[in-house]
Amino acid sequence: xxxxxxxxxxxxxxxxxxxxxxxxxxxxxxxxxxxxxxxxxxxxxxxxxxxxxxxxxxxxxxxxxxxxxxxxxxxxxxxxxxxxxxxxxxxxxxxxxxxxxxxxxxxxxxxxxxxxxxxxxxxxxxxxxxxxxxxxxxxxxxxxxxxxxxxxxxxxxxxxxxxxxxxxxxxxxxxxxxxxxxxxxxxxxxxxxxxxxxxxxxxxxxxxxxxxxxxxxxxxxxxxxxxxxxxxxxxxxxxxxxxxxxxxxxxxxxxxxxxxxxxxxxxxxxxxxxxxxxxxxxxxxxxxxxxxxxxxxxxxxxxxxxxxxxxxxxxxxxxxxxxxxxxxxxxxxxxxxxxxxxxxxxxxxxxxxxxxxxxxxxxxxxxxxxxxxxxxxxxxxxxxxxxxxxxxxxxxxxxxxxxxxxxxxxxxxxxxxxxxxxxxxxxxxxxxxxxxxxxxx
Amino acid sequence: xxxxxxxxxxxxxxxxxxxxxxxxxxxxxxxxxxxxxxxxxxxxxxxxxxxxxxxxxxxxxxxxxxxxxxxxxxxxxxxxxxxxxxxxxxxxxxxxxxxxxxxxxxxxxxxxxxxxxxxxxxxxxxxxxxxxxxxxxxxxxxxxxxxxxxxxxxxxxxxxxxxxxxxxxxxxxxxxxxxxxxxxxxxxxxxxxxxxxxxxxxxxxxxxxxxxxxxxxxxxxxxxxxxxxxxxxxxxxxxxxxxxxxxxxxxxxxxxxxxxxxxxxxxxxxxxxxxxxxxxxxxxxxxxxxxxxxxxx
Numbered sequence: 001x002x003x004x005x006x007x008x009x010x011x012x013x014x015x016x017x018x019x020x021x022x023x024x025x026x027x028x029x030x031x032x033x034x035x036x037x038x039x040x041x042x043x044x045x046x047x048x049x050x051x052x053x054x055x056x057x058x059x060x061x062x063x064x065x066x067x068x069x070x071x072x073x074x075x076x077x078x079x080x081x082x083x084x085x086x087x088x089x090x091x092x093x094x095x096x097x098x099x100x101x102x103x104x105x106x107x108x109x110x111x112x113x114x115x116x117x118x119x120x121x122x123x124x125x126x127x128x129x130x131x132x133x134x135x136x137x138x139x140x141x142x143x144x145x146x147x148x149x150x151x152x153x154x155x156x157x158x159x160x161x162x163x164x165x166x167x168x169x170x171x172x173x174x175x176x177x178x179x180x181x182x183x184x185x186x187x188x189x190x191x192x193x194x195x196x197x198x199x200x201x202x203x204x205x206x207x208x209x210x211x212x213x214x215x216x217x218x219x220x221x222x223x224x225x226x227x228x229x230x231x232x233x234x235x236x237x238x239x240x241x242x243x244x245x246x247x248x249x250x251x252x253x254x255x256x257x258x259x260x261x262x263x264x265x266x267x268x269x270x271x272x273x274x275x276x277x278x279x280x281x282x283x284x285x286x287x288x289x290x291x292x293x294x295x296x297x298x299x300x301x302x303x304x305x306x307x308x309x310x311x312x313x314x315x316x317x318x319x320x321x322x323x324x325x326x327x328x329x330x331x332x333x334x335x336x337x338x339x340x341x342x343x344x345x346x347x348x349x350x351x352x353x354x355x356x357x358x359x360x361x362x363x364x365x366x367x368x369x370x371x372x373x374x375x376x377x378x379x380x381x382x383x384x385x386x387x388x389x390x391x392x393x394x395x396x397x398x399x400x401x402x403x404x405x406x407x408x409x410x411x412x413x414x415x416x417x418x419x420x421x422x423x424x425x426x427x428x429x430x431x432x433x434x435x436x437x438x439x440x441x
Numbered sequence: 442x443x444x445x446x447x448x449x450x451x452x453x454x455x456x457x458x459x460x461x462x463x464x465x466x467x468x469x470x471x472x473x474x475x476x477x478x479x480x481x482x483x484x485x486x487x488x489x490x491x492x493x494x495x496x497x498x499x500x501x502x503x504x505x506x507x508x509x510x511x512x513x514x515x516x517x518x519x520x521x522x523x524x525x526x527x528x529x530x531x532x533x534x535x536x537x538x539x540x541x542x543x544x545x546x547x548x549x550x551x552x553x554x555x556x557x558x559x560x561x562x563x564x565x566x567x568x569x570x571x572x573x574x575x576x577x578x579x580x581x582x583x584x585x586x587x588x589x590x591x592x593x594x595x596x597x598x599x600x601x602x603x604x605x606x607x608x609x610x611x612x613x614x615x616x617x618x619x620x621x622x623x624x625x626x627x628x629x630x631x632x633x634x635x636x637x638x639x640x641x642x643x644x645x646x647x648x649x650x651x652x653x654x655x656x657x658x659x660x661x662x663x664x665x666x667x668x669x670x671x672x673x674x675x676x677x678x679x680x681x682x683x684x685x686x687x688x689x690x691x692x693x694x695x696x697x698x699x700x701x702x703x704x705x706x707x708x709x710x711x712x713x714x715x716x717x718x719x720x721x722x723x724x725x726x727x728x729x730x731x732x733x734x735x736x737x738x
Contacts, residue, residue: 014535015730022708025528026604071657172472173453231616
């Protein structure tokens with residue numbers, strides 16, 4: 001074949017030369033060409049470090065998400081996350097003016113907390129893997145359907161979830177109404193078994209009433225509306241309903257049983273020859289269902305190139321927790337290809353009805369009790385800044401730094417005797433660092 | 442609104458139409474109020490007509506006529522024309538002479554109307570004496586063509602018009618995404634407010650007017666080389682309308698059409714043309730370039 005020679009000779013790619021010639025023709029600086037063509041895959045990678053002060057929880061995670069465009073608005077989304085959690089978290093026991101000893105969750109050892117410090121369980125270490133996949137496509141001219149699956153696993157926790165949603169455009173696509181359903185099932189297999197709620201922390205090696213695997217089911221329903229208002233404003237509102245049922249306890253949290261006058265923990269002496277806790281502690285007990293409802297409103301407005309995003313969420317549940325979240329961020333362009341984005345967030349919640357800092361001896365035992373600080377009253381403020389930059393090849397680099405401060409409060413009416421003189425709700429400070437890289441293949 | 446333009450509202454966008462450069466031109470405008478749509482249509486049509494007037498080879502009052510009537514004398518050209526000449530010269534270089542701004546005179550021998558007339562070799566050979574960029578003296582801003590030679594921006598002018606219209610539309614700062622479509626060569630000005638892509642149909646050769654591929658386009662440009670209706674069929678052999686300026690004859694074995702996606706319409710169009718000139722090697726050539734493309738054999 002005559003043409004073979006010519007074809008076997010590898011052609012020098014001239015795309016760059018052509019792009020440059022076209023830019024010269026149009027009298028402007030060259031810009032990315034790769035980024036502007038719909039690529040088969042677009043990938044988003046991120047590394048994230050969350051670190052609490054006083055060597056408490058530290059979480060290092062790596063995430064990759066990818067979107068494959070199959071054309072005609074059919075999209076496949078995939079994501080993978082791996083994270084490692086280390087450090088200590090508050091166990092729920094109160095602080096005392098003397099060191100305290102506890103049996104570790106495995107039931108095979110003990111650990112101690114210094115005097116005047118809020119007890120932390122520092123045996124905490126976990127690695128989690130999560131994966132999800134979703135498919136989105138138009139259904140007819142005005143509908144868009146989406147379905148997804150998610151799985152995640154830790155050594156004591158497995159999650160499997162699925163979701164479907166449907167959106168319809170109205171009013172020349174200025175209005176979109178959407179609805180969705182998600183269902184998930186989580187299996188929990190705590191180290192050393194799941195303790196019976198309100199049972200006492202045992203001595204080391206004592207087989208006590210623990211149950212094996214536990215599970216919970218969560219059903220979420222969501223309806224929402226998005227409205228385009230004029231050229232540069234978009235508003236979105238959502239209502240969501242979520243019902244969780246099954247095992248909702250944290251198997252590693254417990255409460256101190258205290259003297260009703262002094263407020264100090266009742267002493268416990270381990271059986272002869274055994275190690276064990278030096279106080280009486282009861283494993284927490286939460287209701288076996290929780291119904292949450294929330295409304296969310298978000299507004300995005302472009303002032304020319306800068307974009308302001310404001311959102312508010314109100315959540316209320318049948319555990320009597322009400323929360324408010326206010327979030328604002330402003331994306332401010334820097335030069336032709338960079339931006340700076342300050343971020344401010346405020347969160348506040350009321351305590352669950354069964355939240356208590358301790359259980360006084362001699363009073364009737366409540367059905368539900370937890371001293372998990374996450375169920376108490378607290379406020380949190382996050383302040384951060386993000387810088388993003390789009391390179392000539394069209395990929396985007398970003399770095400985000402945030403600072404979080406949480407201030408909790410246990411009402412005085414809940415504290416007894418000496419407890420009033422000691423800090424009973426740990427304040428929390430944390431930093432959050434994220435590096436991201438987005439590119440196309 | 443300017444005479445010669447029409448504007449109608451479609452489901453979620455406006456469609457403005459007018460004729461320029463001997464082809465139907467369209468402007469698709471993302472949802473906005475009617476006065477904005479009219480303003481944008483005026484901007485795009487004004488640019489198309491301006492380019493047509495300045496670079497048409499059928500007029501006797503423009504720069505193209507001045508160059509072609511130079512009879513060997515250098516003619517000073519303005520910056521915009523000089524940029525186009527430079528661009529054409531670059532394409533000549535990359536195609537090793539296959540593309541040539543002076544090949545327009547070959548039209549006198551070739552009429553690509555779907556008919557079967559093939560010119561005789563002597564006629565083509567005679568015209569070839571007037572073709573060849575190496576015969577032109579280009580010393581920016583002075584251009585001199587030998588007597589009988591003609592310059593023709595037809596091969597790059599339409600794509601250039603699309604790109605300049607995009608530039609004009611962006612300069613209005615209306616922040617509405619538009620698709621500028623001049624006779625099938627098109628570009629998107631900016632991402633749409635709603636983040637959705639424009640769906641662009643790539644016309645099939647077998648059924649003109651029917652989109653064979655639908656391409657979601659967020660940004661960027663698409664240009665096509667080749668046309669279902671412009672060919673000569675002679676003794677069972679199909680001659681494409683892509684003439685090789687080195688021979689004066691159609692490129693043999695070239696696909697019926699090549700569509701390329703790129704950052705600008707000028708880049709897409711020239712890539713498609715360079716690929717066409719590779720004839721049977723067009724597809725292999727395109728595979729080695731980092732562009733998305735569609736070929737209809």
